[in-house]
Amino acid sequence: MKHARIRYQGEVHAVTVEADNAVRLADGRLLPEQQVEWLPPATGNMFALGLNYADHAAELAFTPPTEPLAFVKSVGTYTGHNQVSWRPDNVAYMHYECELVAVIGKPARNVKREDALKYLAGYTVCNDYAIRDYLENYYRPNLRVKNRDATTPVGPWIVDVADVPDAGNLTLRTWINGELKQQGSTKDMIFDIPYLIEYLSSFMTLQPGDMIATGTPEGLADVVPGDEVVVEVEGVGRLVNRIVSEAEFFALNRQEA
Template identity: 90%
Template sequence: MKHARIRFEGEVHLVHVEEHNAVRLADGRLLAEEQVQWLPPATGSMFALGLNYADHAAELAFKPPTEPLAFIKSPGTYTGHNQATWRPDNVAYMHYECELVAVIGKPARNVKREDALQYLAGYTVCNDYAIRDYLENYYRPNLRVKNRDATTPVGPWIVDVADVPDPSNLKLRTWINGELRQEGSTSDMIFDIPYLIEYLSSFMTLQPGDMIATGTPEGLADVVPGDEVIVEVEGVGRLVNRIVSEAEFFSARKEA
């Protein structure tokens, strides 16, 4: 089953997603995908992983890490499916990152690897855009690289754990303007989801709605205003986003 958060006629609704990505409101109305505003399906903290794919680490000429390289993204960075993300003025390189995201479903502290999936609500997808110009340390990205307003599309929904029987063997793909530019597999993860839950919960309590973004494979490319970027994780979802200029993005925000 797929669970989503949407806005319709000014109200936020928690809905189930049906065939053809239609959603049904509590009053029974069935709405098409394009009739609603898709919101990030979870709003907790996001724990993101750097260099968590062996092929991506090799692409950047880095040795694979020996422990998770985790950093935190705040909810203000999230945006939803079919929404816009802005490219800052005067930057040379902004790239996408297609990622499988594990969503925590209940408080998790000192969880053992073999029990880890019992603490998940399910899985979603994110596109963890990065501004390469500001990247001083690949092992610990600073705030300007990863924590800009509305630069992390998340969604469109959360898929139940039971509906993704093997999260360690899913294809990831990214298209720019219809051209396939990135393709990989979660089998290339260095630290898998059970390990990450065990690791993070060993020193902090993970809360319902928190998310673990598990990294991206090789195949990154620059994106510019006007681009449509689609990231897809097999069996989980396809997340559509378009790039606009800084001026266009903040002008639209003021009008809203």
């Protein structure tokens, strides 16, 4: 089953997603995908992984890490399916990162690897945009790279764990304006989801709604205003957004305010 959060007629609803991405409200009404505003399906902390695919580390000429390179993303970075993200003015290179995301379903502390999946609500998808110009160190991404407003589309929904029997063998793909630019597999992750839950919960309590973004494979490319970017994780979801300029993004925000 797929669970989502949407805004419809000014109100936020928790919904289930049915055929053709139509959403069903609690009162039984069925609404087509285009009539609702898709919100990030979870709003907890996001623990994101750097260099968690060996092919991506090689693409960047880095030695694969021997311990997870995790950093935290703030809630303000999230945006939803079919929403816009933005490219800052005067930067040379901004790229997508198609990622499988594990969503925590109940408090998790000192969880053992073999029990890890029992603590998941399910899986979603994110596109963790990065501005290469601002990167200080791939082993420690700085705030300007990974915590900019509305630069992490998440969604469209959360898929139940039972509906994704092997999260360690899923294809990830990214398209720019319909052209396939990136393709990889979660089987190439250095640290898989059970390991990451065990690792993170060994020193902190993971809370319901927290997310673990598991990194991206090789195949990055620049994106510019006007591009439509689609990231997809097999069996989980297809997440669409459009890039706008910095001026257009903040003009839109002023109008909405």
